[in-house]
Amino acid sequence: MLTELWGAKHLDDPELAESAIPKANRAARATLLHLHVHKFCPGHGVSAITLLAESHMTLHTWPESVLRAADVFVCGDSDPANAAPVLVGAFSPSGQSDVRRFRRGVSSKPTG
Numbered sequence: 001m002l003t004e005l006w007g008a009k010h011l012d013d014p015e016l017a018e019s020a021i022p023k024a025n026r027a028a029r030a031t032l033l034h035l036h037v038h039k040f041c042p043g044h045g046v047s048a049i050t051l052l053a054e055s056h057m058t059l060h061t062w063p064e065s066v067l068r069a070a071d072v073f074v075c076g077d078s079d080p081a082n083a084a085p086v087l088v089g090a091f092s093p094s095g096q097s098d099v100r101r102f103r104r105g106v107s108s109k110p111t112g
Helices: 014-027 080-091
Strands: 002-006 032-039 046-052 055-062 067-073 097-100
Touching: 002 080, 014 032, 014 046, 014 055, 014 080, 055 080, 067 080, 080 097
Parallel strands: none
Antiparallel strands: 002 067, 002 097, 032 046, 046 055, 055 067
16 A cells, blocks of 8 residues: 655654654554654655555655655455555645555566
């Protein structure tokens, strides 16, 4: 699942990322193994990566573009769609939100 939020708030706040990501993992029924959050110099955003037993979740913010993007890749009984409302709610977007779900392991290439 990929999400992009325009007009998002708190894009330079590593504590928000650090609290929102575990909540999103729990909502997706994913198992958190490791979380690393990195704050760039003031005004340059935050990046976070979560290693999950089921795969991973990443989050990146761009304060200069008022954009927050997250990728949730999971397998098994986890459901990334349950993470989307948590991530959207945490960053309070005033603009457009785009959530897209992709099935992995399904080829769109022609065979033959």
